[in-house]
Amino acid sequence: MTPIILDGRSLAQELRQEAELELVELQHRLGRPAGMAVIQVGNDPASSRYVRTISKLCHTLGASFRLEQLAADAAQDDLLRVIATLNSADEVDGIMIQMPLPPHLDTTSAILALDYRKDVDGVHPINAGLLAQGRPGIVPNTPAGGIELLRRNGIELRGKRAAVVGRSPVVGRPMAQLLTTADATVTICHSRTTNLGDVLRTCEIVCVAAGRPRLITAEMISPGTVVVDFGTNVDAEGQLIGDVDFAGVAERARAITPVPGGTGPVTNSMLIKNIITAARTRLVQ
Incomplete structure (x- = not known):
């Protein structure tokens, strides 16, 4: 039996082309590019590579990108302060906390502090609950x-x-x-x-x-x-x-x-789709 190969690379390209058009339409409605912010604590090389990949993808497709870099020994209050700032930032539609956090930080409280409407990783309990109920929300x-x-x-x-x-x-x-x-x-x-x-x-x-x-x-x-x-x-x-x-x-x-x-390859394209979903949700609220 010769199987169908479910090719993620070609689908990722297709999704990016769709996202680029949607981001143009959103920019007209918002009066600015849809925006994403990433919070990174420390400078783990693998995490930094991933952050650079997301930054490049956002800029290529027409979304704005903002990196909030904290020291590896940052306190919990420092992290929560950054989250609160991004929650209230009008130009930020989506927030991602780069995981894993250093062991001295409380991941659960950081996730709970996110505005679930901006949670583009779909990890907030409200988004998880919406998914469990089969209702619209942001999906991982x-x-x-x-x-x-x-x-x-x-x-x-x-x-x-x-x-x-x-x-x-x-x-x-x-x-x-x-x-x-x-x-x-x-x-x-x-x-x-x-x-x-x-x-x-x-x-x-x-x-x-x-x-x-x-x-x-x-x-x-x-x-x-x-x-x-x-x-x-x-x-x-x-x-x-x-x-x-x-x-x-x-x-x-x-x-x-x-x-x-x-x-x-499809995962990163779906992240951009989640930024679009978050921006559209904020438009109608």
């Missing part, structure tokens, strides 16, 4: 990108049996909720799930966000399964690999995301 970028990959490749979700392996609040749980909203019947699996393969073989769609390299092997899925791999792991040779054994699973799958080049 990675699972939103996974759903978009399925939708734009014509993968039917209604009435399908789906499994999500992983239950993190930023990927696994929201992906399960998005699939449920799309009328799939969803099972959430995790590290305590017994006989994982027995569960997955009953499903037509398998989404994996476990953080364990090549966890899912060919014998664990049924022929014709659609597989979405959110994993990002680095092997002993320094190569990026997913949570799915791509070579083996691809021989049985109907469709599959590669790693790299699958869900990853």
Whole structure:
């Protein structure tokens, strides 16, 4: 069986082209570019690279970008003060706190301090609650990108049996909720799930966000399964690999995301879509 490769790079380009047009329309309505701010505590090299990527993407597509850089030893009050300033800034439509924060800072209180309407990561409990209720809100970028990959490749979700392996609040749980909203019947699996393969073989769609390299092997899925791999792991040779054994699973799958080049490229494009959603929400309030 030759599977459909769910190509995230081409979809990301398509989404960026759409976002660029939407940002032009928003600028006319707002009288300014839609704006995003990132709060970064410390200067972790990987975090800094990601921040530079988001800055470049915003500037390329026509959104403004603002970086609030705090020292690695910044106090909780310093962080909360910056959040409050950005919450009240009219020119800022979206705020992202670069994670993880240093261990001495309280991540939960920082997230709670965000104006949920500007929470472009979709991590605030109000946005999580809206998603759980199937109501409009800001959805975490990675699972939103996974759903978009399925939708734009014509993968039917209604009435399908789906499994999500992983239950993190930023990927696994929201992906399960998005699939449920799309009328799939969803099972959430995790590290305590017994006989994982027995569960997955009953499903037509398998989404994996476990953080364990090549966890899912060919014998664990049924022929014709659609597989979405959110994993990002680095092997002993320094190569990026997913949570799915791509070579083996691809021989049985109907469709599959590669790693790299699958869900990853779409995530950043969905972040821009969330900035647009946040700006539009503020226009009507």
